[in-house]
Amino acid sequence: xxxxxxxxxxxxxxxxxxxxxxxxxxxxxxxxxxxxxxxxxxxxxxxxxxxxxxxxxxxxxxxxxxxxxxxxxxxxxxxxxxxxxxxxxxxxxxxxxxxxxxxxxxxxxxxxxxxxxxxxxxxxxxxxxxxxxxxxxxxxxxxxxxxxxxxxxxxxxxxxxxxxxxxxxxxxxxxxxxxxxxxxxxxxxxxxxxxxxxxxxxxxxxxxxxxxxxxxxxxxxxxxxxxxxxxxxxxxxxxxxxxxxxxxxxxxxxxxxxxxxxxxxxxxxxxxxxxxxxxxxxxxxxxxxxxxxxxxxxxxxxxxxxxxxxxxxxxxxxxxxxxxxxxxxxxxxxxxxxxxxxxxxxxxxxxxxxxxxxxxxxxxxxxxxxxxxx
Numbered sequence: 001x002x003x004x005x006x007x008x009x010x011x012x013x014x015x016x017x018x019x020x021x022x023x024x025x026x027x028x029x030x031x032x033x034x035x036x037x038x039x040x041x042x043x044x045x046x047x048x049x050x051x052x053x054x055x056x057x058x059x060x061x062x063x064x065x066x067x068x069x070x071x072x073x074x075x076x077x078x079x080x081x082x083x084x085x086x087x088x089x090x091x092x093x094x095x096x097x098x099x100x101x102x103x104x105x106x107x108x109x110x111x112x113x114x115x116x117x118x119x120x121x122x123x124x125x126x127x128x129x130x131x132x133x134x135x136x137x138x139x140x141x142x143x144x145x146x147x148x149x150x151x152x153x154x155x156x157x158x159x160x161x162x163x164x165x166x167x168x169x170x171x172x173x174x175x176x177x178x179x180x181x182x183x184x185x186x187x188x189x190x191x192x193x194x195x196x197x198x199x200x201x202x203x204x205x206x207x208x209x210x211x212x213x214x215x216x217x218x219x220x221x222x223x224x225x226x227x228x229x230x231x232x233x234x235x236x237x238x239x240x241x242x243x244x245x246x247x248x249x250x251x252x253x254x255x256x257x258x259x260x261x262x263x264x265x266x267x268x269x270x271x272x273x274x275x276x277x278x279x280x281x282x283x284x285x286x287x288x289x290x291x292x293x294x295x296x297x298x299x300x301x302x303x304x305x306x307x308x309x310x311x312x313x314x315x316x317x318x319x320x321x322x323x324x325x326x327x328x329x330x331x332x333x334x335x336x337x338x339x340x341x342x343x344x345x346x347x348x349x350x351x352x353x354x355x356x357x358x359x360x361x362x363x364x365x366x367x368x369x370x371x372x373x374x
Contacts, residue, residue: 032350032361034343035328036368043372046331048255051365052263053324053355058362059369060255066168067329068250070304071140072311073172075261077148078282079164079271080157081133086274090151092130099125101132103225104146104218106176108235111305114141130281137302138285146174150222154215164261169253170207177217178249179234181205182242184213192237203245210249240307240335247306248331255327258313262325265300266315295319301352303345307335312348316356324356 039049039061048062085092098121105114117139121127127135129148136144149157149172158171182202186192205213238246264270265283283300286292292299299316312328328348333341354361 031343031347032354033364033368034347035351036365036372038330038344038347039369039372042330042332046329048327048329049369050255050259050327051325051355051369052259053362054322058355058365059372061369061372063255063259063327064168065329066170066252066254067311067331068248068252068306068309069172069258069329070175070247070250070306070309070311071142071145072258072302072304072313072329073251073253074136074140074145074304075258075265075283075302075313076160076164076172077145077152077157078133078137079275079279080152080160081129081148082271082275082277082279082282083160084152084156085129085278086272090129092128092133092278094129095126096129096132097126101127101143101147103143103221104150104174104176105143106179106231106234109176109179110140110142113139114143117141117144130278133278133282134285137282140303142174142176146176146218146221149174150218154218164264166253166257166260169257170251171211172251173211173214174218175214175246175250177221178210178214179238179246180217181210181213182238183234184217195239199241199245202242203249243307247308250306250309255329258327259325262313262315262327266298266317266323266325268298296356297321305341308333310341310344314348314352316352318356322356324352326352326355 035049036059039047043061046065046067048065048067050060050063051058081090084090098118117135120135120139121131129151132144132148135141136148154173161169161171182192182198185201185205186194186198192198265279268276271279280298280300283302284298286299286301287296295318297317297319299314301312301314303313304311308331310330310333312326314326315324317323330344355365
């Protein structure tokens with residue numbers, strides 16, 4: 001009798017799990033039309049989109065609105081890295097010890113990106129600078145980014161903003177280091193006995209001071225790395241309120257500015273060939289997929305996400321010489337929006353593919369995104 005009850009209970013449990021799985025699959029199923037549906041529902045919020053096909057604007061909304069970039073800003077670092085290698089200031093094949101990158105790694109601060117990148121290296125203790133840059137873009141490792149910004153020079157990286165003629169782009173800085181600012185404000189006391197006071201100071205800190213503190217911490221961690229025990233405490237002590245402020249204080253720019261960057265990348269004429277020799281290897285890892293090689297000349301993308309942000313910058317040219325650039329920024333997600341986030345991620349990929357492959361879908365985008373500006 002007990003055995004029958006156990007088997008019956010197990011069957012009910014398995015059916016329940018199966019139903020949950022089906023709900024998850026249904027709720028997160030990719031749907032290219034979901035992108036403009038999401039924009040319609042949130043056009044008055046912190047969202048922006050800009051779509052160009054062969055130089056024609058198919059749709060735009062809030063394209064000049066300043067929004068936090070999250071990891072999309074790593075495109076700037078990738079360009080600066082490629083420039084310095086092309087100018088022979090750095091050697092892409094130079095080997096560095098992984099411990100040099102480890103200095104900047106904070107557990108639980110990047111959604112597991114750094115660990116995923118490490119898995120691809122196996123038991124190796126050294127990597128090339130090019131591999132570090134590829135890990136920054138493909139896996140979005142913040143530790144890789146902090147390391148590269150340190151060797152490139154943060155000032156040099158921000159000078160590039162002027163060279164790219166970006167007029168509405170805040171200076172970029174190492175994001176992970178900024179997570180440590182609240183602990184510094186608290187006198188390195190990890191108990192946070194007066195958490196509301198520290199939260200307010202963190203939120204209201206002058207932008208220039210916030211920028212300087214992030215850079216100072218980057219240099220400090222290079223000289224005197226935090227202990228493993230100390231690192232493990234950082235994210236444990238920063239509640240969601242701290243993380244929301246940190247997310248919202250990331251460098252900001254507009255969809256319009258990032259469209260201009262994507263057009264430069266897609267044209268293959270703005271940057272010298274020597275720069276593209278490295279930049280394409282970093283930005284266009286989509287082309288490692290043989291199926292993409294069948295119908296695309298080239299394609300690159302960079303996403304960016306935090307608890308509240310989901311951003312994407314995508315460019316491609318197909319074998320028929322059609323060019324597409326898409327910038328999508330959103331800073332309106334909540335921590336509970338797991339299904340919505342996953343659906344957005346999947347749907348963005350389908351959105352890009354349909355824009356490249358279907359004239360009917362491009363017409364649908366024209367119609368639906370045009371209505372957002374009326």
